[in-house]
Amino acid sequence: MTTAQKRSDVPHAALIQMTSGIDPQRNLATIEEALGEAAAQGAAMAFLPEMSVLLDRDRERSSHHISLESGEAWLRAMQDFARRHGIWLHTGSKPLLASDGRRRLNRSHVIAADGSLRAHYDKIHMFDVDLPTGEKWVESAAFLGGEQICVVDTPLGRLGLSICFDVRFPELYRRLVEEGAELLAVPAAFTVPTGEAHWHILLRARAIETGCHILATAQEGQHEDGRATYGHSIAINPWGSILMEIEGGESDEKDYRLALVPIDPVATKKARTAIPLSRSRAARNITL
Template sequence: MNASSPAPLAALIQMTSGIDPDANLATIDRALAAAAEQGAAMAFLPEMSLLLDRDRARSGGHIAREADSPWPSALQAMAQKHGIWLHSGSMPLLADDGERRVNRSHVIAADGSIRARYDKIHMFDVALPSGENWRESASYEGGDALVVVDTPLGRMGLSICYDLRFPELYRALADRGATIIAIPAAFTVSTGEAHWHVLMRARAIETQCHVVAAAQCGTHADGRETYGHSVAIDPWGTVVADAGGTEAMAAKDYALALAPIDAAGGELARQAIPLERSRAARNIML
């Protein structure tokens, strides 16, 4: 990119995904059309964008191995139709070699090809002070691979939601050349109010990468409530876009926030605070 070229735009698509995959796909199609019309180079969906349903029996009828699922191909066709790169957020699929589920992201190019896949590593097994109890590992198995992929916005490291709380993962992605990190999420309201913005900013500051986090928001058909506030953070820790909370979802079934991803931002942050040089000087091996 030369000095006169504008920074490419990331489109954060905030959703209230429900238990009907076809309805969710229709929402995604409308949102992608809007993102493309506004000049976004790449769009980002939230965690579980295709199906958000904690009823295992009900959701089971929709979930298949990737080779048998209609969802990836539907998103591929949409990316190609709208001429835009797409991060799927994530979707529930059956593991390729077993009966347990995986929480999987896809990065899809504007020509419809899948450029990367990532299975969420850390399972959300918690008992919150609010009284909420979540045991993701009861149905899902965690992934075991770090993934980075080249995109129009830069070299992207992949993660999902609860991964956010493990800084060592993001250090490893930065060590593999990531300049931007995707963190699609479905944060609970209580943890979102307490930790969402501060953790997102911390991951950006400590890695000196852009962070792009599309989120679920509002009251869902399965009864859960999510925090929203899809955000883009620059490598200095500045919030450059925030889609807001439930008020942003009042007019339609998604909210769209655009954020410029300036490749120079990471270099400026590294020049100001040379973390790698300081690590090398102290001979710290992480």
């Protein structure tokens, strides 16, 4: 794991890589420990992976833990963690019961350092695929796709929200930039074959074409529900260069891996000035 050199003149993001399991309380304990470490190291905001509190593809077993947001204790717990440690938090995502009482939502929240909720986003694009390895995933059978994009002000800048499979849809990120996004969150639980083939390429492409920082925190390793995820949480600058990557390898005593990365507020302006895509689009007056 590589940790970026800390500097006092720019805010730092903390990426927290996890191997979440089927016990929400254990996952929450891991999150609280990681947030405490991130805050102690001076991070302004921490980012968790997709399904940080519960990663379980057994729908019957996981149903005992899932409720409407109004009755959900996980969110209140994470608000308390943020307030206690004085750090902003992007929750990665969590499964919630949709209003129809049948399907679920894959929802991210942004929580301020005072514990207040600042934004939420429901994953729009569902992971419905048949992979060459024989793996088949039909996320839409259990999850309801979101319909609204979301951009929110944070200590790191104006943050655009997305989740995992969304990264394959560049039109979403263009919309986020049009709404003022300067950096983009991409929490994920990529499979190993798709991660090995596409993870770095897709994320660097999104950074280059938007002129945004990318903060992509991932699930890693073998999970209790039987799946394996790729890991390689990564931060990329608006020029497409990798600032930091959390490699895999032998686990240590902790149930997470953490790395800090500086977010230079000038980098977005430099990248967009050097290659002014918005100006070129306006000059051509073409709507795609």
